[in-house]
Amino acid sequence: MKFKDRYRFVRANMKKNKTRVIMTVLAATIGCAFLIVLASIGFGIHKTAIKDITNGRLMTEIEVHGEKPFTRKDIQKLDELKNTKTVTRKQIVENNLTYHLEKYESRSETMVADIPAEKKAGFELSRGRMPIHKNEIIVGYDFAQGLAKIPDEETKNLSEKELQNKLKESQYKGDLLGKTVQLEIQQMKGKKIVKKNFPLTIAGIGKKPSKQWMLNESVFISEGLLKDIERFTKTPRGIMNLPENKPIKMDYNVFNNVKVYTHTADEVEGVSKKIEKMGYSTYSAQNELKQINVIFLIIKIGLITVGTVAVLIASIGIFNTMTMAVTERAQDIGIMKAIGAHPGVIKKIFLMESSFIGIMGALIGTAIAYLFSYGVNLILPVLIEQFFHEKPPENFYFSYIPVSLPLICIAICFSVTLISGLRPAVRATQVDVLKALRRDI
Structure with missing residues (x-):
């Protein structure tokens, strides 16, 4: 069975249950958006700290x-x-x-x-x-x-x-x-x-x-x-x-x-070591950056881990959706097996469907997270100044989303949805042909 045929089969089945698929995608979207927004706070404060250290100081x-x-x-x-x-x-x-x-x-x-x-x-x-x-x-x-x-x-x-x-x-x-x-x-x-x-x-x-x-x-x-x-x-x-x-x-x-x-900044560490061998002590902005980077790395890993919990909760919905899909399409599975479809092909079809749900949720969630990040950086300083009469620090980032963060989120979301769809996909390969054709599972 060609990839094109598998794609058409998955698309047709997803259209039959639009409401359920939309709600599952929505759950994945919320989970992914929550992960990115939560982690972006750590990235934003980290970027502000780095900018504060390097601003006005040469990195060389x-x-x-x-x-x-x-x-x-x-x-x-x-x-x-x-x-x-x-x-x-x-x-x-x-x-x-x-x-x-x-x-x-x-x-x-x-x-x-x-x-x-x-x-x-x-x-x-x-x-x-x-x-x-x-x-x-x-x-x-x-x-x-x-x-x-x-x-x-x-x-x-x-x-x-x-x-x-x-x-x-x-x-x-x-x-x-x-x-x-x-x-x-x-x-x-x-x-x-x-x-x-x-x-x-x-x-x-x-x-x-x-x-x-x-x-x-x-x-x-x-x-x-x-x-x-x-x-x-x-x-x-x-x-x-x-x-x-x-x-x-x-x-x-x-x-x-x-x-x-x-x-260049890459040469600072090597030159510093040579100077220290001559009996002098050295200090550069990169000394501070190393310590700050380690601290914020731990914070960002913690925030991403907490955000991943939301994606795991969304995976329960994906598992439920795929389990229902196997039950509802038992006759289709029986027909495919009867005409000689390999169990691996059937397994790939259901994994493809769960992957589509996860990727759609990740992409929409990423878009929402970017909009939220832009909005909070634009509006929050105004609100703080308006209601608390305090001006936030210059060039302060409340939220910052580097390119790596959405990629990490999509990778996590894709992995979780594959795992969520794996059990239903394996179950689909175990459907009995005769019982499936009689619609009796």
Whole structure:
């Protein structure tokens, strides 16, 4: 018996019992939709967590830490490792420094960075250009927010809320690009604090941070300017030589905040192991991702298992439908056996019918699950904001359905329906021909 003939036979028999077949398909649909929707919650929260970790952080970035400060030789060794794209390093100016612009001042973190290495690592400007001269600087995107008017006597008597409002009003509102700021450096000379100003021109403004709550007020200065600062303070990186401190004997050419960048995310693990063999400790976003992926894998397996229970309940309906089909078609089975149909063919016919019911339910259930997922991601944030006056986290996924989830669901549904239809199909092959033709089973 050809596949085409078997298909026609199954289709004709399903049409005879439309109501029963529709209700069985509906049960399979509900079970499959429940499985996908339940599992999609785990996938949605997982996707949100991954996005939160990776957003604003390069997946090719490896933070390197050592017990001792990094020297140029250490940086060179890291740069020579296979699959290393670039190595960024910074020297933080450790001084009680202040930036002055007109009546405004700011105490922003100041550092020296290797600009070519930073550019390779993905550093970008929102406006302006990279520095050319030693008195040119790059400021962070939010540097202007840190520039505020010098507090006067009136601010001392204000409450914390009033002080915050006052500071917002006193923030610098002008355009920073091309402006000249005065960098004030301090050092102890005996028991007195001596100050010196370095005029600096803002050549570029850094790119806006990827997250709204992140602020970037840092300042990049040139290596030449750092040397001028060190000549004034007579200490490495402008460290204040307080009377109670011992004389500074640290190396001038050491670096902190060292990061290694690979060409692709797949190379991070291999490069990290090589760096660790050199005696350093490493950290990358992938360290967090591994732990999170394992946790969410367990959660997703649990949700899929719970959802599978609904599919198993639907399989009871399929078993019942196929058992009734064998009883009702006993005479047809008897005729097929009488004309020489092989028991395997009869078995395949009933398994085909149960499979059709399961696949139809899985496909319709998948479509419903996608509609539900889209609707809940669209409507739920609005409802939460409307009734609870709370705004959900940015880019939060309440439900997410990857391609693999419907495939898993269809595979589970198909397997369950085959198992459900197996017993009735075997029973169909055992029907006695003479009794079947007499309609007496």
